[in-house]
Amino acid sequence: MIQQFMKDSQQHNTILDLAAALNLSPATVSRALNNTSYVKKETKERVLEMALKLGYRKNKMAAGLRNNKTNTIGLILPKISMYFHAEVVTVVQNLLHAKGYNLIIGQSNDDPGMEKELAETFFSSRVDAIIVSCTLETEDFSPFDIFSTHQIPILFYDRVPPETYRARVIKGDDFNGGFLAGKHLVEAGCKHIGMINGPMTSNIYEARAAGFIAALRMLQGKEEPKLFFQQQLQAEETREALKKMFKGKSKPDGLFVTSDRNAVTVLQYAKENGIKIPQELRLVGYSNDPVTAVVSPSITTIDQYPALFGEKLVATLMEMIESPPTDEYQPAVITPVSLIERESA
Amino acid sequence: MIQQFMKDSQQHNTILDLAAALNLSPATVSRALNNTSYVKKETKERVLEMALKLGYRKNKMAAGLRNNKTNTIGLILPKISMYFHAEVVTVVQNLLHAKGYNLIIGQSNDDPGMEKELAETFFSSRVDAIIVSCTLETEDFSPFDIFSTHQIPILFYDRVPPETYRARVIKGDDFNGGFLAGKHLVEAGCKHIGMINGPMTSNIYEARAAGFIAALRMLQGKEEPKLFFQQQLQAEETREALKKMFKGKSKPDGLFVTSDRNAVTVLQYAKENGIKIPQELRLVGYSNDPVTAVVSPSITTIDQYPALFGEKLVATLMEMIESPPTDEYQPAVITPVSLIERESA
């Protein structure tokens, strides 16, 4: 009876197949499947039962084409293996899944060219919205213009464009993170405080540095911290920076390293060179990567609450998707940070 | 001139718009855009130029619907923040992107229910193929049957179904990994060797245990290692296991912990309880998570070469997508592992 309506197993059953098997119109079947408008209770049950029997699954592409809505969100980030990003992605994906959304993830590998390609691809896939954390070097944000011009919600997070590029933004309180680090080192009695930072082209490193310097100025009365290095956050460069710092006579006794991975590198360098942490050098990292808790000495660091961050991200995104687009200025959402005190400082 | 063909900026330009603007048929435009069949060189250039001018981007859904090919691959894994998986995903995504494929990632959070849901969703999205690393508890693999019955390539990796479930598989050499760990501990002179393992419902832990036991039998002549615990890989349970192990009089002097995160937990437990590593207890972990290199003492572990793993994964998948489906038995692809010797053993 039913077999006769089944196609070759490799074929996909469609609404038309269901309709034929039930002597109904495709319209009614669609209504029954989607709970839209009224369908006789009995009819609905028959449809659902048959759908199960024939192993029917909606073709999302067809639905997407018709509805101009894909229930897919694109997410572009530099590297998924970074602790903060991995945590955020996990939360975002779980929350979106619960709301019936699919997530497409693209890694730019910190390459602006790749970032642009991903933006194009996601646009072609007609994502309903897009979430972006930029590369360290993104200076041209025009590849993202297509989204705003087509009224597709775009939300930047963590590494975001400058305010001059009008866009919705959610980011951690990097200024405060830097400030807390500086304050902690000053209050620990450090006199020669240095910093190893990421490239200033990225808002997060710029803000962490600003907060850090503000703390030193305010609490230490110093005009400008002397031992101050910027670099790409590679282990080799960190070692170079350390070599320079410890060559002179006024060695640092406190160091703020704006990424935990690099803070670990500092730890290793110190061990290799007989520098005692925290006795001779106090150290503060950034992100509360679990690794900071298990090295010894454990590393004092700044927690960014990635789970909370992810929740706010999704809440903001949903608001953007559901509410009609507005030209009103929307201030950046800032999520909290706090200092986690451990052995290194 | 051109403006008159532009729609409201929020609308998407289509092939019809291009065709109208150029006085061509949509067919020709499509051919020009896709390099399919011959189009006069000049026509093609005009099309491409206009596409650029109007900011045309192909609607992938429409193309997918028509072609029955989405250029999208689904990937289901337990948790993206695990080192091995993060690395594999990165490689897989980069390689697939280079080949023009999109990747949809879904995290099951080690929940078989979620895993099933993701499989359904990806099927609905009509992915061209699917890659799966199962949850620790997946025992019913039938949610994946839809893919094989519809001739959609499915490739399991790392945590895979038993051989009785006929499917293409690629996995690390877990047996050998276990063997290497056992051998290393025996050769280091350990007499009371124990193991802390994950749940035996998962093939990876089952194989690591088998290899480990084989090594002890072969090299130590022991019938059965005595200090042997299985558990879910949570820190608390690891501590429980350790407490039991070190309560009795015959304490272990060598320990194989089948996950690096737990090996770190062992390290901390040892520190807290004054057990000297490696003098009193030699320790071997699994995965070569970067954390094992930076804790002290650094942890001897088994490297799984995730980058190589990812390459083989993509190569196998491409072969499955491109070659006609076959019923021939395809043996599992096994990727190499090796022991990384560090301070802990």
Place this chain on the structure above:
DNA sequence: TTGAAAGCGTTACCAC
């Protein structure tokens, strides 16, 4: 070398 037209699977409008 190009055009006309059908069709992929779904949904929503308009009838009845």
Place this chain on the structure above:
DNA sequence: GTGGTAACGCTTTCAA
């Protein structure tokens, strides 16, 4: 409550 049908944007046969 339900059915008929057009339309979403693209590609591909068939014809010219």
